Amino acid sequence: MIENMQQATARYLIFFQYAGTKYSGVMKAPAHQAVEGVQNHLENAVRKLKPVHEVSVVISSRTDSGVHALCNSAHVDIQRRGGKPPLLEQNLIEALNFHLKAEPIRITRAYRVQSDFHARFRALSRTYVYRFASGLRHHTEMPVTEADLCWALHDTTLNISAMKEAAALLLGTHNFSTFRALNSETPFKNPVKTLELAQLGPGDSFSQRHFHRDIQFWELTFKSRSFLYKQVRRMTGALVAVGQGRLLVRQIQELLDAQDSLAFPYNLTAPAHGLFLTNIEYRYEDLVPYMPN
Structure with a gap:
């Protein structure tokens, strides 16, 4: 059973872009802060996929308030409920963009990667x-x-x-x-x-x-x-x-x-x-x- 659960958990590297004007920066803003970060919206989009575990999107590159990105990246672990197999990369892109459609944030690419992959530290x-x-x-x-x-x-x-x-x-x-x-x-x-x-x-x-x-x-x-x-x-x-x-x-x-x-x-x-x-x-x-x- 433990082995099956581990196999059902997938780590993805996602590439995303955003217009940074309305955000406090890419990093998550605390709950008491009125202006949110891009990470807040990414994690909310992943939560709407109803994964088993609490969501943590690990951003590779910090940007400040007002700074834009044509290509930032992050990794995230997703385990689906009911023993469902991991999402295909294209399905993940489409699902996240559906939940992000109200924001100037878009997922552009996704790759399923090894469980020890780190978006920040593996960047060349x-x-x-x-x-x-x-x-x-x-x-x-x-x-x-x-x-x-x-x-x-x-x-x-x-x-x-x-x-x-x-x-x-x-x-x-x-x-x-x-x-x-x-x-x-x-x-x-x-x-x-x-x-x-x-x-x-x-x-x-x-x-x-x-x-x-x-x-x-x-x-x-x-x-x-x-x-x-x-x-x-x-x-x-x-x-x-x-x-x-x-x-x-x-x-x-x-x-x-x-x-x-x-x-x-x-x-x-x-x-x-x-x-x-x-x-x-x-x-x-x-x-x-x-x-x-």
């Missing part, structure tokens, strides 16, 4: 894209399709070559203490990270093609195994400041060398609404079709 890399726009005289010029999805830089001409030069300084393995904000986890997080990608390029925007051709959309792409709290938003803010002439390229190196969160210039962190988590990479072997023993 995470990629973030920060979107911003230049060439606006006023924030009201931002197309409605970009509301809460892009940082509008007013009356700004950017030195793109200087920004690219500064971004190159961030590549590789560094102590990124200056680029992390202080929070309860700060003393316990290793500030040494390896940044595999720090790339600036023009954004391919529907809005630019069809609404305001004089507005230039840009994307900053960052890839690393993991990031510190607000690291991407601080790096973005500093690079934009270089483009605006408010910081010199050499000052990016000086900020890295300082290794002190308090050395980061006041009020330079990029706002949350331009940031997207776009990819989480796993080993191919973790995503191959699950074959129970």
Whole structure:
């Protein structure tokens, strides 16, 4: 009987996307908090499948209030009642999306994985894209399709070559203490990270093609195994400041060398609404079709 129960419990890796504007972040908010997190809604959707055990969705990558995701991931264990076999992946996707349909949250993929798989610790890399726009005289010029999805830089001409030069300084393995904000986890997080990608390029925007051709959309792409709290938003803010002439390229190196969160210039962190988590990479072997023993 115990063996049958264990076989009926399935662990799934799910990939999901969301518009983060209305949420407190991806992580679950406590019951007394009025604004919920994405995790609250994911767990409520799983509960509506009536599993045997209490639901716990383990999120791989934290995002703050206002930050969006085209690809976040999590794992969850589901044991169906009445000895029913585990759900097929596509059936799980459709069932969860049915219960999430009132929210700007969608399950995009699901894989049945081994029982010891961990969505957070098995991730090989995470990629973030920060979107911003230049060439606006006023924030009201931002197309409605970009509301809460892009940082509008007013009356700004950017030195793109200087920004690219500064971004190159961030590549590789560094102590990124200056680029992390202080929070309860700060003393316990290793500030040494390896940044595999720090790339600036023009954004391919529907809005630019069809609404305001004089507005230039840009994307900053960052890839690393993991990031510190607000690291991407601080790096973005500093690079934009270089483009605006408010910081010199050499000052990016000086900020890295300082290794002190308090050395980061006041009020330079990029706002949350331009940031997207776009990819989480796993080993191919973790995503191959699950074959129970």
